[in-house]
Amino acid sequence: MNVKLIVSYDGTSYRGFQRQTRWSNTIQNVLEECITKIFEKKINVCGSGRTDAGVHAIGQVVNFSIDTKIPVIKIPELMNKRLPFDIRIVDAQQVRSAFNARIDAKRREYRYLFYKGNCEFPGIDRFCWKLDNLFDLKIAAELCSNLMGTKDFNAFMSSGSSAATTVKTIYNCSIQKVNEFNWIFSKGNFQLYELTVEANAFLYNMVRIIVANIVRVATGQEDKHNFLEILESKNRKLAGKMAPANGLYLTKVTY
Incomplete structure (x- = not known):
């Protein structure tokens, strides 16, 4: 079986x-x-x-x-x-006997968790990325919406990928505040954020590179127009460092 x-x-x-x-x-x-x-x-x-x-x-x-x-x-x-x-x-x-978990997958969903502020829970850095600068949720949401659709994401792919094409379709890219766990993590100025991306497939390190670029703009380190220029350039070198692994989760696979 x-x-x-x-x-x-x-x-x-x-x-x-x-x-x-x-x-x-x-x-x-x-x-x-x-x-x-x-x-x-x-x-x-x-x-x-x-x-x-x-x-x-x-x-x-x-x-x-x-x-x-x-x-x-x-x-x-x-x-x-x-x-x-x-x-x-x-x-x-x-x-069914022919089912293959990789080949038959139609969509994959990843979520990325990061937070701003002070956290009293000592284990949080195993599961979230801590931001040091103020974070603009409205700007981040705008950048997320710009990623949706079928596009060439070559700029958001690390070297070493075996993908046949760098063109992928993002069905959902959104970001929101998460308040349900504040009672665990902190009693002070703590805020947890969740960025969700669902696509037909992903390139090597694609989500972590996307997250890093959104964070750099939403924390005022880069202009939002640079984000679109990087995407359109298809040049990985312009996209900078990627976000750390500890905040990333594979949450759902659709068949």
């Missing part, structure tokens, strides 16, 4: 999702070792996308094929007993 898993993980201690021969501490390696022990046979998993070192997920999708009498509904419990605390199996389903 072909099994589809929804996986959530804290990527802080891992060298990304994809299996590596040099390093054992990748999400894919850990998942495959766990599954192999349960079913007592070598199993390879296919992921919907490769998250970089330090990037988190609450909606990563993987699939694998296995001949077993174990009910699929039991797989999350069996795996979670063996997995480290920072990787959880949220759901398991039996899917």
Whole structure:
């Protein structure tokens, strides 16, 4: 049977999702070792996308094929007993034999968290990027709207990408204040922001480069007209440094 898993993980201690021969501490390696022990046979998993070192997920999708009498509904419990605390199996389903988590994905959604102000929760910097300058939400929202549609995002792609094309379609790009968790993080001048991007596919480091450029404009470090010029230039060198990995989450994959 072909099994589809929804996986959530804290990527802080891992060298990304994809299996590596040099390093054992990748999400894919850990998942495959766990599954192999349960079913007592070598199993390879296919992921919907490769998250970089330090990037988190609450909606990563993987699939694998296995001949077993174990009910699929039991797989999350069996795996979670063996997995480290920072990787959880949220759901398991039996899917058609031809299903492939990567190839069949139609849309992927990422969210990026960052904050301004003082935080009393000591662990927040594992999961969010701290900004040092005042942040203009209205300007950031305007820049987000400029990204929607089908465009060439070559300027927002790091070298080393194997993408067949740099033209991608962004269906949603938006930003908002998040106030639900203020009681955890701070009693003072703390504000959490969430930037959401959904597209048919993403280029290497695309979201982190987009976030960094939006933040630079919204914090007054660059003019907003530069943002559009960078996008239209298709020149990665003009886009500057990317945002850190710790604020990025793969949140949803649509099939």
